[in-house]
Amino acid sequence: VYKKSSPQVEKRCTFEKNLRAEGLMLEKEPSLTNNDIMFVKVHAPWDTLCKYAEQMNIRMPFRFHLRCRQIKSWLPRNPMKLDKEALPDLEESDWRVHMCCYSFTINNRETFFSNSTRSRILHHVLQRTKYEEGKLKMGINRLLGNNTYEAAFPPHEGGYKSRHPIKTHGAQNHRHLLYERWARWGIWYKYQPLDLIRRYFGEKIGLYFAWLGWYTGMLIPAALVGVFVFLYGLFTMDSSQVSKEICEANTTIMCPMCEETCEPWTLSDSCVYAKVTHLFDNGGTVFFAIFMAIWATVFLEFWKRRRAELTYDWDLIDWEEEEEELRPQFEAKYSGVERVNPISGKPEPFQPFTDKLSRLMVSVSGIFFMISLVLTAVFAVVVFRLIAMEKFASFRWYFVKKNWQFATSGTGVCINFMIIMSLNVVYEKVAYLLTNLEHPRTESEWENSFSLKMFLFQFVNLNSSTFYIAFFLGRFAGRPGKYNKLFNRWRLEECHPSGCLIDLCLQMGVIMFFKQIWNNFMELGYPLLQNWWSRRKMKKVGGGGQNVENKAQLPQWDKDWNLQPMNAHGLVDEYLEMVLQFGFTTIFVAAFPLAPLLALLNNIIEIRLDAYKFVTQWRRPMPARATDIGIWHGILEGIGVLAVITNAFVIAITSDYIPRFVYAFKYGPCVDKGHHHEDECLRGYMNSSLSVFDMWETKNSSQFRYCRYRDYRAPPWSSVPYEFTLQFWHVLAARLAFIIVFEHLVYGIKSFIAYLIPDMPKDLCDRMRREKYLMQEMMYEAELEHLQKERKKNGGRYHHEWP
Template sequence: MLEKEPSLTNTDIMFVKIHAPWDTLCKYAEQMNIRMPFRKKSYFTDWKSKAMGSRFHLRCRQIKSWLPRNPMKLDKEALPDLEETDCYTAPFSRARMHHFTINNRHTFFSNSTRSRIVHHVLQRTKYEDGKSKMGINRLLGNGTYEAAFPPHEGGYKSRHPIKTHGAQNHRHLLYERWARWGMWYKYQPLDLIRRYFGEKIGLYFAWLGWYTGMLIPAALVGLLVFLYGFLTMDTSQVSKEICEANTTIMCPMCEENCNPWKLSDSCVYAKVTHLFDNGGTVFFAIFMAIWATVFLEFWKRRRAELTYDWDLIDWEEEEENLRPQFEAKYSRVERVNPISGKPEPFQPFTDKLSRLMVSVSGIFFMISLVLTAVFAVVVFRLIAMEKFASFDWEFVKKNWQFATSGTGVCINFMIIMSLNVVYEKVAYLLTNLEHPRTESEWENSFALKMFLFQFVNLNSSTFYIAFFLGRFAGRPGKYNKLFNRWRLEECHPSGCLIDLCLQMGVIMVLKQIWNNFMELGYPLLQNWWSRRKIKQTEREERTRGGQNVENKVQLPQWDKDWNLQPMNAHGLVDEYLEMVLQFGFTTIFVAAFPLAPLLALLNNIIEIRLDAYKFVTQWRRPMPARATDIGIWYGILEGIGVLAVITNAFVIAITSDYIPRFVYAFRYGPCVDKEYHHEKCLQGYMNSSLSVFDMGVRWNVSEEQSRYCRYRDYRASPWSPVPYDFTLQFWHVLAARLAFIIVFEHLVFGIKSFIAYLIPDMPKSLCDRMRREKYLMQEMMYEAELEHLQKERKKNGRRYHHEWP
């Protein structure tokens, strides 16, 4: 049934309200195989005898009497409307309607189920004669309708407290028990979220909550590793040698405006580097690789539990409708659908391949654009290096490396955020160019492109600093130059790890702040502007009509929702993408930045409530949809986990100084063939890692005391038979680095595979429970059918006896 309603805030808008009667709901609920409750579960009688159940119940009561209350859990009294999770369910059938628990026809189908049924009907209804003239999506695409959305159940605020007067509706309950910032430490009411927004959005918040909870141990271990570096900063042998090297003259680190300097000038730099490059680095990298595997494996178990609780175990995705754009493009070519047996438009293989090649070419072009931007940042760093080294301000001149890295990171961040806007439009264009067959295919293709674009955009400069910075700089007297003009940047004597840490920290913090503003601040400003225009329009109308200004017109719910912001056109792609990119930052270079899990945890605590507040108060209610998993994102997370093992192995072996220190301690240090003590065995390490250069050849220095300078490399001295050639220690360090990469990767991948094998995808107790429940359902259905036949027989018998003369 359709009903028209003019808008009270915009005379150009007309609302069409759709009402679904009981018979229509029952008809399509049967067609869609929607599972509905038909009997309460009784767990004690299902699993144990009554005696065992009573003893177990008594024991639970005794334990609960002295256990402290968990402040993170929600009170059961706060969620009074979720009794359906304690019921057995079965696919709805009109022929067996007497089996189901129908206490009230108005509440038997939840609002989200009603919306899903109505949307199912609208997608499959023709509005004109013709094969392609069908579905609400096509009407939205051609501008016949501005929008189509289910209304919220009411306001999310109340004048009366919820504890004394109860919740007005599910939206009010979600706001009070989930979306308020004061509930940040509470568990999420996933059943209520699923009931109000649908299973797809419920699974997103379940995954986000699980990911946030799993970050707690990672953040604690990362914080301990950082504290270990902080507490041992002053006792580190390497830092001591650098701080005490008052007579060690280092070669100039830039070409024109830099002078020789003392190694002791970098004392603070060395101590800060020790915060992130210490003995706990290798342990934490292995821990995070195992953590990523445990997180994904246990998420599969958690997903299995949710799909069971939400009756999604036996649910199969129904055959999706074709996208209107696909139908319009390929309406002339048809083939028989192997599932439905009906003719439908078909995309020829040659056309699909050619479009895919164009799309792939576009992806590579955008990636090359990213690399060009990274190259531009590298050139800026080379120019800034010379400028800061000759700066008039002594503080900047003394800390020109920090200034160069800091400004380079900030400029790189601005380039990243600017290119992200371009990437989204390019990904949208390329995905539409491919003409995906269904909406899910379109969403998966778009999500993959957005991930590739933004992942390369965010991490390309980080990869440069981790694996290329200082590797090709050359040596004094024979430096490599870019365009024969700018000398390539080299690492500090303490290593390049601090540059990598600074890059990750700045980008991670700034990106999270920017994303949080765009997710909440921007919709708040838009909604505030919409409310302001509505109040101005109402004031003008009351003035023209001669009404009292204090009289307020109560807007209907659909009018209020129209003035809210629509959900992103890409669905949950942006929400998942933000968290998956953060997962990459947390795992890929975590060896260089152990505080990354802590920053991610703090951000996600805010992110959950921010998203909840946005969904409940700032956005129109999205169309409920069913899903059994997080889709393509799980495969992307697994790929990031594999990449994290490889990158951390290379960071420890190449970027960090862990391997050179290890080789020195066991091969060249004072502890060779003696009892090993870590700090004592590193005595003389800095002198061993610095080579000698004769500045008199290059700078015409004649004084003996300042003729020679030191630089970071393993090369022969100027007076050796083969000056400046690589020493044996260089080849030992190189061999140790390659051996460490191979051993680390094989060890961690072996542990990951073993853990994945040990952890089943579904808990055994859940498997047994599902089998038991299936058996009980068959028995109960049989008994209910038998009871129904007996009642019908008695009823017919009484009627037959009454009618017999």
């Protein structure tokens, strides 16, 4: 697509002339919706397709082998599978295709090359055709960069809707079939037709949806276990000994939670708070943390096996990425410095090491600056919480005053969420700027560098406040009479007597819930609004005075031009959203067992939303090949390792599991009395975990002299008032021991499971060896047949000269 008013006429004419010289046929047609737009339709004849298929080593079928017939089972049909008649033209479903790059079996020239394969061949030609006389003055990407052309895309195969039902009249085209059997919301519970996705959009997009579907399916057991853990906390909430003691503590006076306006309060006032805390801080927390760490390993290991099966079925086992062409920006920047490419043997622009290092240092400095900006935003939220704490504690409304901790945490989380979403917009622009500043050599290097920056930025942005609540909130508050204050004015926030885990849970729940809603709205709402605006403009009078109000009369390329192009970053945004969600699902899952359930529900919507977007709202992206999900696999493995560490610290430091455990086995009523019920062993736990402070020391005018606070310190009447007790050191030692044991145990289990699960299934290895054997046998038979023909041709005489 180009504008008639574009000044780059000479480059365009040279480029199109060279395309014709390569054997392509060009056809120009004006747009019916814009007088300034001209379309160039590029056709590839059969001979041209075959020539470039051989140059690109595209592997095509040379023999079909029918699979074994399936035996009818007495089991009911799996409702998640698509009906076989729903995909009538997918030969991959019924045939195993042996592939080779030099011998073809051609039954039908029209269907021999799939649509995505033809597009890939054409893109190969477009990328290597010159537009100026010069060594590297070639490629459609460079022409798009200098505005010679406005866009270049393969058109969709037709409309995605039909007046007639697909069951009775069949699919009009592959796009219609994809919409009916994949992108339609009514079949959200069905498996995805990956072969059809791969054939229409290419292997790279097919692998993304395969990974997304695999991740969603693996979330089902994690969500079920998380719900069971939550239900266990729900059913034991009223019978919990700790909750009972807090709810019955009508005479336990707690120290004021703020300096100026707060008064001493009764521990029983936080009864509801304690019960809600028990939902997420109970005996199932440790089990679920271990389960999710193992689950992350199993997910990644089995994905490797699934990927191996897909790369075999899609014939990507022996595929290697072609030598990528240089980015136009890289060529323009370093056109004066050349060296010989060790692969192609041709001279090409080269980035000196000193220049590369200096640009990398600037980029790293930019990353640290943005991370510092995040930490500054977190500090601002902390200051807000300290101010809001005093305001809510002295609020006129009794409901807010009574639940001031919920009000403080809730407003803090909401403000933090707004800051996160605002900074995300800034991060994308900064990451784009820093990546371009590095001048990556190829598009894949640019994509990997940009992906890593976006992940680092958004991961720190999303999780920095969560780390603060998990590991710093209430740790440095001090004690009554000697509180630590920020700027000598605001007293640092304390944890609730029942622990800080509920604050962490609230932080995760709000951010995860609202972020997923916002992302889904933006993914679907933004393209819909833009396409609606395009359709509105199309209702106006088009070129030549013809009314084009009926969109069905438009040619397909004109319809696609008015759709939205795929994101400039490709699949980066799609992967980034899911990888960040994976981090939320695993890193702090001990504090929020419902995270896998929220992720599962979101992903069920996400699959169909992405499918609907690709099929109906976006132009058809250029099909590309890939064998894996790229840099994201390494990031997922890193998140899995980090999840073990953070969950160990959450249970040991944030949760009250360790203090309860130490009390039950060292200080509780069950010591030296044999095994008893857990609740019996925790009797007196709250009294043991609260220390005493003499308020008269601070000249407090309250009617109460003594108040309690959360800590393990000696009472004011002891010989060493307010010093740490022996129980404090026992709890500290138990926390450190738990972290070490937990990490070593889980890492050991993860490593053992990874060792047990091979990256490639045994039956797949056998099939690959069998196929290799058959190919060698067929080559031997073909050579023998050739020799026999030569012998007959020579009248029975045969002469062979051994080397």
